[in-house]
Amino acid sequence: MVSIVIAPDSFKGTATAEEAALYLGEGVRSIIRDAEITLAPMADGGEGTAATFEGEKLTLQTTDAAGRLSEASYVFDAAEKTAYIDIAAASGLPAVADRRVPLTGDTYGTGVLIADAQSRGAQRIVLCLGGSATIDAGTGILTALGAITSNAAGYALRPGGGALGELASIDTAQLNIPAAAVEWVLLTDVTSPVVGPEGAATVFGPQKGASAEDIALLDAALLHVCDILEVDPTTPGYGAAGAVPVAIHWLSRLLHGDDSHVHVLPGAPLVANALQLDELIPRANLVITGEGAFDQQSLTGKVVGTIADLVADTAAVLAITAGRIDSDPGEGVIAIELGKSQDVATQLYDAGVQIATAYLRISTDQG
Known part of the structure; x- marks a missing residue:
């Protein structure tokens, strides 16, 4: 046979x-x-990756990349205390195909899923970085977890990557610490750095609706964010999903003092193993x-x-x-x-x- x-x-x-x-x-x-x-x-970290893992499928109200009310699902394995979340579920391109938001789109909706998973007992978040509509360096996730991104005058930044060039500080007084302190596994199908010719804005910006002017603005903004958050912009894989690993790296290091709780891995081998x-x-x-x-x-x-x-x-x-x-x-x-x-x-x-x-x-x- x-x-x-x-x-x-x-x-x-x-x-x-x-x-x-x-x-x-x-x-x-x-x-x-x-x-x-x-x-x-x-799957390799893109859309549909979460569904390849075992666990209960949970659906809740959240927001899409444009900030509109929507529903999204993730997979929760209670026995392993692990949630598997596609960033495309809440913050993906299909939901904003009618109005792409390269400068104003954010990952807040994904942050809502993360907070919900932690509230159910998740101690590890496997975030599948593919198919995002955003280039916000993961700052929307930070906002959903209670952090406030501010400019030099102390005003909260507008959502999205277009405003990140103004970032001066992040207030964590109201941070959801249990959710922020989880073990992070970031699955990606790309090795792109944050900025430059192979970076998040230059390579993936056009498919998210970014013009040449938008790309230049976003690339400079992402470099600025990396400088403020002390993240190396040349790190392979950190350009995935509009540079979401940047915020996660900063957040985890802030709480744990080192990078031991953040793991950026190629998605396909992990799924194959599962x-x-x-x-x-x-x-x-x-x-x-x-x-x-x-x-x-x-x-x-x-x-x-x-x-x-x-x-x-x-x-x-x-x-x-x-x-x-x-x-x-x-x-x-x-x-x-x-x-x-x-x-x-x-x-x-x-x-x-x-x-x-x-x-x-x-x-x-x-x-």
């Missing part, structure tokens, strides 16, 4: 990781009918992964690269499917571009058919 593991990322805007795994599996099953198929939808893929993949004959677009960055910390690394030392055949394949995935890899159908379910089903057919051909040739 052929053992197959299907572990794709989401195909942003068209299919969740769960849907992608299901549709691919149906296509594979139509060709290899007696296959033993394990569906393991993946799904026990290190045990499943070595026993598989075929491993299928995929994402919206496969390019040079796909093999560096993303879902596809993580799966490829796990397959590398096994006898399994690796298959990759994507809407576009812009780079060579390597020798021996089955690479399938999605078809032109407008129905993503059909596209992924057909990709599963093509992958299964190609795998059988390879097996026959080798056998």
Whole structure:
């Protein structure tokens, strides 16, 4: 019997990781009918990462990046005293697609989720940094936890990254200390620093609606914040989610005196470990992964690269499917571009058919 593991990322805007795994599996099953198929939808710190962990799904009222009343969910594992929170749940781009807020959007809504999780007993917050609509260096989270960001005249700053160039001090007299003092695990799919050509504003600002003038303003503001909060702006990964790690780093260091309670980690390996893929993949004959677009960055910390690394030392055949394949995935890899159908379910089903057919051909040739 052929053992197959299907572990794709989401195909942003068209299919969740769960849907992608299901549709691919149906296509594979139509060709290899007696296959033993394990569906393991993946994530790398972006949208949908929290849902890959075990726990109770909790939904509450909060605000979106534009400050409008909304609802958002997170996952709480009471036994482990750990909450898994996608920053995209409350502060993500889809909720403000009608009015992007690169200068005024903030992460306050995510801070509401964090405070709620701590009130239920969470001692560790796993914050999944992907898909944010904000570039506020995490100051919205600080505000939600009771801190007040002020300018030199002592007035509270306006929400969002556009005002951060005026930051002079942060008042913590009303800080929610239990929530601020949790263990922080920040999952990211990027290694971007806070500022510069590869920084939060320059690279991700355009997709959040920032103009060239906005980007220049935000980049300077983020550098100023790092200076005020004494955070190294070149730290890899600290540019994730509009530089949210900056505020978290400062907050945790303030309370604990060092950086021991903040951990910035690549998301995909952690999710793979939670799904026990290190045990499943070595026993598989075929491993299928995929994402919206496969390019040079796909093999560096993303879902596809993580799966490829796990397959590398096994006898399994690796298959990759994507809407576009812009780079060579390597020798021996089955690479399938999605078809032109407008129905993503059909596209992924057909990709599963093509992958299964190609795998059988390879097996026959080798056998």
